[in-house]
Amino acid sequence: MENILDSAWLGLTVAVQGQNLLMAFVGVLVGTLIGVLPGIGPLATMAMLLPISFYVPAEAAIIMLAGIYYGAQYGGSTTAILVNMPGEASAAVTCIDGYQMARKGRGGAALAVAAIGSFIGASTGILVIMLFAIPLSSLALAFTPADYFSLMFFGLIGSTLLARGSLLKALGMILVGILIGSIGTDASSGTQRFTWGVLELYEGLDITPIAVGIFGIAEVIRNLATHSLGVGAQVEKVTSLMPTRAEMRDAFPAMLRGSAIGSVLGVLPGGGALLSSFASYTVEKKLARKPDEFGHGAIQGVAGPETANNAGAQTSFIPMLTLGIPSNAIMAILIGALMIQGVVPGPQVMTERPGLVWGLIMSMWIGNIMLVIINLPLVGLWVSLLRVPYRILFPCIVLFSAIGVYSINNSTFDLYAAAFLGLLGYVFVKLDCEPTPLILGLILGPAMEENFGRAMQLSRGDPSTFFTHPISLGFLIASALMVAMIALPFMRKSRETVFVED
Amino acid sequence: MKRSISHPQDFWSGVLFIAVAVLFAVSGRNLDAGQLSQIGPGYFPRGVALILGLIGVTLCARALLRKGQSLGFWSVRGIVTVLGAVIAFGLSIREMGLICSGLATMFVSFLGTPDARWLEAIAVSVIVVIACTLLFVTGIGLTIPIWPRFVV
Numbered sequence: 001m002e003n004i005l006d007s008a009w010l011g012l013t014v015a016v017q018g019q020n021l022l023m024a025f026v027g028v029l030v031g032t033l034i035g036v037l038p039g040i041g042p043l044a045t046m047a048m049l050l051p052i053s054f055y056v057p058a059e060a061a062i063i064m065l066a067g068i069y070y071g072a073q074y075g076g077s078t079t080a081i082l083v084n085m086p087g088e089a090s091a092a093v094t095c096i097d098g099y100q101m102a103r104k105g106r107g108g109a110a111l112a113v114a115a116i117g118s119f120i121g122a123s124t125g126i127l128v129i130m131l132f133a134i135p136l137s138s139l140a141l142a143f144t145p146a147d148y149f150s151l152m153f154f155g156l157i158g159s160t161l162l163a164r165g166s167l168l169k170a171l172g173m174i175l176v177g178i179l180i181g182s183i184g185t186d187a188s189s190g191t192q193r194f195t196w197g198v199l200e201l202y203e204g205l206d207i208t209p210i211a212v213g214i215f216g217i218a219e220v221i222r223n224l225a226t227h228s229l230g231v232g233a234q235v236e237k238v239t240s241l242m243p244t245r246a247e248m249r250d251a252f253p254a255m256l257r258g259s260a261i262g263s264v265l266g267v268l269p270g271g272g273a274l275l276s277s278f279a280s281y282t283v284e285k286k287l288a289r290k291p292d293e294f295g296h297g298a299i300q301g302v303a304g305p306e307t308a309n310n311a312g313a314q315t316s317f318i319p320m321l322t323l324g325i326p327s328n329a330i331m332a333i334l335i336g337a338l339m340i341q342g343v344v345p346g347p348q349v350m351t352e353r354p355g356l357v358w359g360l361i362m363s364m365w366i367g368n369i370m371l372v373i374i375n376l377p378l379v380g381l382w383v384s385l386l387r388v389p390y391r392i393l394f395p396c397i398v399l400f401s402a403i404g405v406y407s408i409n410n411s412t413f414d415l416y417a418a419a420f421l422g423l424l425g426y427v428f429v430k431l432d433c434e435p436t437p438l439i440l441g442l443i444l445g446p447a448m449e450e451n452f453g454r455a456m457q458l459s460r461g462d463p464s465t466f467f468t469h470p471i472s473l474g475f476l477i478a479s480a481l482m483v484a485m486i487a488l489p490f491m492r493k494s495r496e497t498v499f500v501e502d
Numbered sequence: 503m504k505r506s507i508s509h510p511q512d513f514w515s516g517v518l519f520i521a522v523a524v525l526f527a528v529s530g531r532n533l534d535a536g537q538l539s540q541i542g543p544g545y546f547p548r549g550v551a552l553i554l555g556l557i558g559v560t561l562c563a564r565a566l567l568r569k570g571q572s573l574g575f576w577s578v579r580g581i582v583t584v585l586g587a588v589i590a591f592g593l594s595i596r597e598m599g600l601i602c603s604g605l606a607t608m609f610v611s612f613l614g615t616p617d618a619r620w621l622e623a624i625a626v627s628v629i630v631v632i633a634c635t636l637l638f639v640t641g642i643g644l645t646i647p648i649w650p651r652f653v654v
Contacts (some may be wrong), residue, residue, distance in 0.1 A: 055642055166512065168557055169518075172519045175554040179526045179547060186543035193533055193543050196527060221584050224614050391618055395611035396630050398584055402591040402607055403600075403634060407644045415592035419585045426581060430573045431515045434515030449546040459541030 004130055011358025014368055020359065024367045027064035031071020031372055036079050036087045036382045039223050039390055040397055042072040042313030044216035046333045048400050050208050050340065051408035058341035059356050063363045065337055069330050070122060070313045070364065073273055077114040077306050078382055081107055082236045090273040090309040093281040095295060097301030098238050102236040104297050107242040113299060114306040117255045117377050121307035122368045125266065125314025129321070129361055133350065136322035140347035145454035146465045151473035152444045152451070155325055157479045159440050161486055170437045174429075177441025178448070180205065187446060188453055200413040207336035208408050209418035210442065214435045215329075217418060218425025220394050235383050241297075241376060251303035254284050258304040262311025266317050270436075272328040276312030277305035314364060321357055322347060325444070329436045332443040333484045340408075344451035391409045509570030516561030523555035583614035599647040600639060604631040 014020060046065050052059035076088025081098035101110040105312065143151070159172035183194045184204025195201040243251065261283060262276035271348035285294045286306040294301050314465045319327045324345035326332040335345045343349060343356065350357050375382070405418045428435050466472050507513045526547055533544030587610040594603040609625035612618040638644045 050644055052638070052644075055644075138632070143538060168561055169512070169515050172515065172554060172557045172561070175550050175557070176519065176522050179554070180548050182526075182547045183551075189534075191533065191542045191543040193547070194529055196529065217584060217588065221577055221580040224580035224584070225575060259599050389617075391612075391615050392622065392626050395608045395623075395627070398587050398611040399591075399604055399607050399630065399634065403604075403638055403644075403646070405588075406591065406595060407638070407646060410645060412595065414593040416586055419592075420589040421582075422585060422588070423581065426577075427518070429516065430511075430576065432511045432571065433515055445550075452546065453541045456538050456541060459539075461537060463538065 003134060005447035006356060007134070007358045008130060010051040010354060010361060011360075014059055014355045014359030015063070015363040020063050020363060021054065021366065023056065023060040023064040024067050024363045025370055027067020028071035028367045028371050028374060031068040031073075032075035032371065032382065033385070034287075035072035035075020035091075036343065036385055037075075037183060037388075037391065037393065038079060038083075038085050038087050039219070041181060041215070041219075042069045042331055042455065043333065044212065044219060044401070045072075046330065046337075047211035047216060048404035049206055049284055050211075050337055051404050053337055054340055055410070058338065058343055058353075059359045061337055061341060061362050062334065062356065063367075065334055066317070066360060067367045070310065070367065071371055073306075073310050073313050074115065074118050074375050074380065076309075077118070077302075078111060078375065079303070079386060081110045081114065081259055082238065083386060090271075090277045090313075091306075093277050093305045093337075094302055096281075097296070097298045099236070100295070100297035101299065101302065102238075105237075106247075106297065107236050108238045108241040110270070110299070110302050111238065111379055112241045112243050112376065113247065113251045113303050115372055117251070117258065117303045117307035118310040119372050120255050121259050121262050121310035121312075122314050122364070125263055125311040126361060126364050126368075128311075128315050129318055129364075130265045132318055133322055133357065133361070137203055137347040137350040140323050141351075143347075143471060145451040145458065145471055146469045147475070148450040149448055149455055150469075150472040150479075151323065152325060152448045154479045154482075155269040155319070155327065155331070156437070156440060156444060157482055158435055159328070161270065165432055165434055167486060169431075169433050172439040173433055173435065174441035177438035177443075178445035180210070180438075181442040181445030182449070187450055198413075200417075201413060205417060206408060206414060207333065207439075207442070209405050209414045210421055211329075211333055211336075211439065212405050213418040213421025213423075214425035214428070214438070215420030216397065218435075220397055220431050221422065221426045223390060223394065232344060235386055236403040238379060238383065241379075247299050251299045254280075254300040254304040257283060257287075257305040258307030259311045261304075262308035262313075263315045265308075266312030266315030267327065269327050270317040272330065273309040273313040277309040280304040280308035288381065310368075317360075320345070321360075322350065324349070324447075326440060329439040332439045335443055351385055367395045378398050417452075507565060509565035509568045510572050511565075511570055512561050512568065514573065516558040516563075516565060519554050519558030519561065523551040523558060527551040527555070580614050583610055587611040587614075595602035595646065597651050599649045599651070599653075600635050601631055601648060602650055604634060 034040045046068050072088050075089030077094050079085055079087030080091040080094035081102050084095050084099035086092040098110045156174050160167055186193055258280045261280045265276045266272055284300045285291055316327050319325045320331040326335050338345050405414050415499055455465055530544055530547050534542035536542030536545040587607045590610050591603055591607045605627050612623045639646055639648055
């Protein structure tokens, strides 16, 4: 306990340094902005800003990028409630009841409950991170290469379970990601592979052109085909922000349940904000005394998911911070940012760079307080942004993407790569292939190969090493259980219903 | 597309996976696989490509038995203009600098929608390009040229 308090104090001294405070503010401000705007998400934004994060110290960079992610969770609810469009994917369920509340003149209350819930959820999530960070990372320091390989295997299998759509396609996308990740110089032998004689590929493809292409550019092309671009959004009026006492009485238990659901689901591989909000909505609907109110402006339907998505957004940092393993595509980008800064992600970061890890954790408190202030009194400002139509927005997204991709290496090759991957990303959209597993495979692939090789070397080529190490065996059994669960008709069915609204 | 493929999305996903697997298997055919106790650079990618190919074949086979969605409408205009804008930026940035290159990128992007209004497009482009120059080059200090090479 004392250990945690000491670390927290150290983190706080880092987080309140001028530059870090400023970057936290920039992060949550940008996060709110892109959260409010539909058509651009935190993934593409973080990918675009990755190169710029190179120009500040690691602490400030990671604090800003993290702020974009959790800030977007606040902003997304504003659009969901006032326009009936998810500004952010994880706010999709908030539309259902939030918009109905707005139409009944209770939009202000819905916004307030969403912001309060977000803060409670985020606080719970940060507390969970603080409690588990040190024990988990010291546990992970004892992992053998075989254990690490099985842990990553477990993470990848888990992410397919929680991915939307066909499992076989999600598995295929992981493998495509691993293959793309193997382009460049093989870490253990130094051999060039899959470079096709292209000089720029000798160091491998950077994550920036891949993420900007697949998530940013492909998304713009998709929106151009589907959106009606001519008009800005129709925005419901905001009245008083104060919820009534009855509304708070209904909302508060939902917030507590949402905190718990989000904190647990955020840690799972493939989990995070999106899954947490869907799960919370389902639970609230089941537990409600008057379930028929759902869909007609039930405040629990706003309070639960909006709390859960923030709790999940925070706890999804745990595997990344303690094990160096991303649980979702956002964390994969953050790991990419750390690697650009020369920090090798893994359990040793906690002891080697405690200021970095705890500075980030403590900055989340500061960032969340800023977010409540940015979002509630200034809601009018964000709403006016929604009147900006997509026909003006998308050329700006394209230009920002281009500048971001180019500036990372001052390389035009990266731009052409991003264009090619944008095309590939659009093909994935057309084929209904979820791109998230690809990014996870891309980040985990090289580490898996390295740990597989080392485990095999240590066991002198005996593959049973994966089953004789207890930790490794545990992860493999857990993976097998997950696969078995997906095969059950009941699980398959509920998996389909959870993601049907995406 | 033939009518006999009842699940085009799965079928073409399978084809794509097989193509990627073959691409990596063929271009990595000369890489040394090593032995299990000392794996070479070819071992892991080859194994991954093999499994990916098998998944692709399964998807294709299954697509003939199941019913599913068609690929739907392809946004050709969107593809050409958005990719064109990014490529235009790449072709021009070194010679023309951020102002000209940025304006070109914005204009090509605007061609992506029939809803663009030209006066508005010009105004937005100018403002955004100036803002980007001030923010990224003057503010953050990215080493991107601002003006065309023949001017400075």
